[in-house]
Amino acid sequence: MKHFFNENKKNPWFWAFFIVIVVTLFAMPIMSKDAGNSGDEDGFQIPHARNVVNYFKTSGEDTTCMSFENLKYYGSSPDVLMQYWNDFFDVENISQSRHIFNALYGWIALLFAGLIAWLIGGWRASAITVLLLFFSPRFLGHSFNNPKDIPFAAGVMAATYFMILFFRQFPKVKISTLIFLILFIAFSISVRVGGVLLYAYFGLFGLVYLIVDYMKHRKDKARLAPTFKSKFLRMFLYGLGVVIVSYFLGILLWPYARLAPIKHTLEAFSEMSAFAIGIRQLFEGSLQWSDMLPWYYTPKFIFMTIPIAVIIGLLCFFVLLWKDKKNYFNYFIIAFAFLFPIFWIAYSGANVYGGWRHSLFAYPPMVVAAGLGFNLFIEWISKKTTKSAIINIAVVVVILLLLWHPIRHTVKNHPYQYIYFNELAGGINKAYGNHEMDYYYHSTREASEWVIANAIKSGLETGNKIKVATWHPASVQYFFRNDTADFHVSFSRWYERGNSDWDYAIFTITGIMSEEIKNANFPPKNAIYQIKVDGKPIGLVLKRETKDDFAGFQLKNKKEFESAIYHLKKVAETDPTNVSAFINLIESYFNTGKVDSAKIYIDQLLEYVPKYEPVNYMLAHYYNATREFDKALKVLKTTRENNVNFKAAYHFAFQLYAQQNDLKNAEKMMLDLLKINQLDEQGFNQLITIYKAQGLDERAAYKKAYRKHIEVFEKLGKKKEAQIYRDALKKL
Numbered sequence: 001m002k003h004f005f006n007e008n009k010k011n012p013w014f015w016a017f018f019i020v021i022v023v024t025l026f027a028m029p030i031m032s033k034d035a036g037n038s039g040d041e042d043g044f045q046i047p048h049a050r051n052v053v054n055y056f057k058t059s060g061e062d063t064t065c066m067s068f069e070n071l072k073y074y075g076s077s078p079d080v081l082m083q084y085w086n087d088f089f090d091v092e093n094i095s096q097s098r099h100i101f102n103a104l105y106g107w108i109a110l111l112f113a114g115l116i117a118w119l120i121g122g123w124r125a126s127a128i129t130v131l132l133l134f135f136s137p138r139f140l141g142h143s144f145n146n147p148k149d150i151p152f153a154a155g156v157m158a159a160t161y162f163m164i165l166f167f168r169q170f171p172k173v174k175i176s177t178l179i180f181l182i183l184f185i186a187f188s189i190s191v192r193v194g195g196v197l198l199y200a201y202f203g204l205f206g207l208v209y210l211i212v213d214y215m216k217h218r219k220d221k222a223r224l225a226p227t228f229k230s231k232f233l234r235m236f237l238y239g240l241g242v243v244i245v246s247y248f249l250g251i252l253l254w255p256y257a258r259l260a261p262i263k264h265t266l267e268a269f270s271e272m273s274a275f276a277i278g279i280r281q282l283f284e285g286s287l288q289w290s291d292m293l294p295w296y297y298t299p300k301f302i303f304m305t306i307p308i309a310v311i312i313g314l315l316c317f318f319v320l321l322w323k324d325k326k327n328y329f330n331y332f333i334i335a336f337a338f339l340f341p342i343f344w345i346a347y348s349g350a351n352v353y354g355g356w357r358h359s360l361f362a363y364p365p366m367v368v369a370a371g372l373g374f375n376l377f378i379e380w381i382s383k384k385t386t387k388s389a390i391i392n393i394a395v396v397v398v399i400l401l402l403l404w405h406p407i408r409h410t411v412k413n414h415p416y417q418y419i420y421f422n423e424l425a426g427g428i429n430k431a432y433g434n435h436e437m438d439y440y441y442h443s444t445r446e447a448s449e450w451v452i453a454n455a456i457k458s459g460l461e462t463g464n465k466i467k468v469a470t471w472h473p474a475s476v477q478y479f480f481r482n483d484t485a486d487f488h489v490s491f492s493r494w495y496e497r498g499n500s501d502w503d504y505a506i507f508t509i510t511g512i513m514s515e516e517i518k519n520a521n522f523p524p525k526n527a528i529y530q531i532k533v534d535g536k537p538i539g540l541v542l543k544r545e546t547k548d549d550f551a552g553f554q555l556k557n558k559k560e561f562e563s564a565i566y567h568l569k570k571v572a573e574t575d576p577t578n579v580s581a582f583i584n585l586i587e588s589y590f591n592t593g594k595v596d597s598a599k600i601y602i603d604q605l606l607e608y609v610p611k612y613e614p615v616n617y618m619l620a621h622y623y624n625a626t627r628e629f630d631k632a633l634k635v636l637k638t639t640r641e642n643n644v645n646f647k648a649a650y651h652f653a654f655q656l657y658a659q660q661n662d663l664k665n666a667e668k669m670m671l672d673l674l675k676i677n678q679l680d681e682q683g684f685n686q687l688i689t690i691y692k693a694q695g696l697d698e699r700a701a702y703k704k705a706y707r708k709h710i711e712v713f714e715k716l717g718k719k720k721e722a723q724i725y726r727d728a729l730k731k732l
Contacts, residue, residue, distance in 0.1 A: 013123035020130045032103035034415040035144035036445030037095050043474035049079035055255050073268035075254035077190035078151040099145050106143025108154040112161045113364040120330045121375040129371030135406045138305050141418025153361040155188030167209050171234050182246040189250030193268040206235050279353045285434045285514045290353035295346045301356045304425035309402035313370025320376035337365035354439045413533045428534040433517035438508040441472050443531040443539025447506040448479035450529050469502035498549030498580035505542040516609050524577040549581040561588040586618045595625045613646045647678050674712050
């Protein structure tokens with residue numbers, strides 16, 4: 001170590017790197033203390049960590065961790081280790097403890113990004129890289145409280161560093177290099193099963209290394225064959241040893257994999273590669289299902305949300321790397337490390353959501369490439385002039401100027417750094433209402449703390465406690481954990497908030513329709529506290545001004561429609577944003593036969609949320625009541641296009657087609673439901689009814705239904721599901 005410092009102490013870029021890396025070592029954990037909880041922590045990761053710890057404490061008798069959600073497929077080692085820490089030291093504020101550790105994982109990714117840049121391009125490239133990565137707001141913000149993607153990124157980055165070191169030292173690889181390579185690959189697997197891809201990376205890089213080495217020495221045929229065979233065998237044995245040892249270390253804290261190391265790991269990889277749960281995301285101005293997003297979702301989101309400086313550095317990298325032949329192999333490793341994951345996500349149509357957080361592990365190598373790109377640019381310019389010192393200073397000034405936008409955002413909008421859009425995307429102002437904002441629920445902390453400090457009883461309460469409603473009660477409950485004597489936290493959806501009994505409500509701006517966010521009446525007038533980023537609200541605290549909407553909802557459910565109308569009209573006439581009150585009012589008018597009155601409020605609500613499925617469903621019912629069937633079907637078609645998973649639109653369209661004896665289109669509605677995996681027992685029975693109406697007996701109707709299932713599932717590539725219906729068909 002002394003020799004290392006003596007060798008570099010006169011290099012100003014070494015000190016630039018050293019200062020930044022030391023400052024960030026303290027800054028990131030300190031900054032993380034202000035962060036809110038992520039959307040996954042309280043409801044999933046913390047409970048799962050407790051379950052895993054209990055599994056080990058009971059020597060495997062408590063198997064709750066094997067059946068809690070789908071988390072048995074994750075190693076979750078950062079969560080488990082933090083749970084052991086918090087238990088051992090009896091930590092009360094476990095979230096703050098977790099966030100500090102999480103920030104340190106982010107710092108590890110920062111450190112190894114800098115070290116990789118140093119290995120390839122020297123200390124100047126290293127200093128530029130760590131500066132670019134620290135002032136990447138999306139990465140920095142997730143470092144505060146994302147215990148899956150950030151630790152995984154740290155593990156992958158460290159493993160990549162030791163892979164590069166391995167190939168530099170090969171064939172005489174140091175024991176320390178092998179040990180660290182094994183440990184970081186093991187850590188990556190222990191976080192997420194995707195860590196096994198590092199084996200494929202290592203194998204590919206090893207193969208490319210041997211091919212390049214072969215091409216270099218192919219002229220010396222006398223020595224080539226035995227040398228190549230020796231290197232190949234040594235590479236194979238090293239690789240085999242790394243795989244075996246790292247794999248079994250990687251599953252030490254992963255109960256499900258320990259039960260069947262090969263079978264369950266393959267099962268986890270398969271399940272995580274085909275994540276089945278779709279989540280609606282605001283993207284390009286419309287709510288879209290995550291399993292149906294366009295192929296370019298991830299690359300576009302990355303391009304919109306990383307600093308311009310990184311983009312320019314990448315351009316320099318790809319334009320100038322050809323001038324540095326000695327580092328071609330290293331450049332290949334770095335480029336592959338960020339291009340392949342992004343390409344594969346786009347190519348495979350992976351189910352991703354929440355911006356590009358699932359691709360965070362690909363971002364540090366991207367920043368390394370950008371840092372190397374600027375370094376190559378400086379070298380290229382310096383060769384053309386004798387004023388290299390001026391060039392160095394000028395490029396640093398340019399980089400800082402390019403980083404001004406994310407630096408300003410980082411300082412001004414702490415701790416909401418992760419809600420960032422760059423200048424090319426028009427910043428927050430242009431992205432607002434077109435793309436997701438606080439999709440990870442960070443602002444629930446500030447909102448909760450405001451309610452605790454400022455909430456007072458208004459006289460509307462129905463009990464001794466102040467009721468607080470939210471779409472994400474798990475994280476909100478954490479912040480009210482010491483105030484349960486005064487507050488009660490409950491669940492409510494944004495568009496159904498009038499159907500719940502609450503006094504205050506906490507909502508983040510996520511999952512809300514673009515047209516509502518952009519409406520002049522948004523946020524609602526009862527939003528008494530707003531959490532803003534660049535002047536745009538990302539989180540709201542609502543205060544209940546009346547409970548007429550809740551009373552009307554209860555009366556409607558009791559079929560006391562006239563009384564319900566009395567209460568609901570008062571709300572609808574004073575608050576155009578109370579969507580649930582409008583829906584309940586429209587339903588009540590329908591149930592009293594007053595379809596023209598219902599239409600008045602349908603039109604009013606359509607002005608506010610023109611794509612909202614329930615109000616369009618009501619509009620179709622109005623057209624059905626007035627016997628304008630073509631208009632009803634047109635509305636239902638548009639509704640299905642806006643939300644392909646809105647089942648009621650398919651069933652209503654089926655009913656209308658069947659009434660008109662249009663059996664072909666009636667059948668199509670049920671088959672369309674089958675294609676999106678939404679055909680339930682009712683839909684299947686409707687399909688049988690259609691086939692009977694076509695003249696088939698019951699047995700033939702079932703046969704046709706089974707054949708249709710087989711046909712659809714085969715087209716979707718669902719072989720198991722298709723086989724189930726083949727077997728059922730044979731039994732008939």
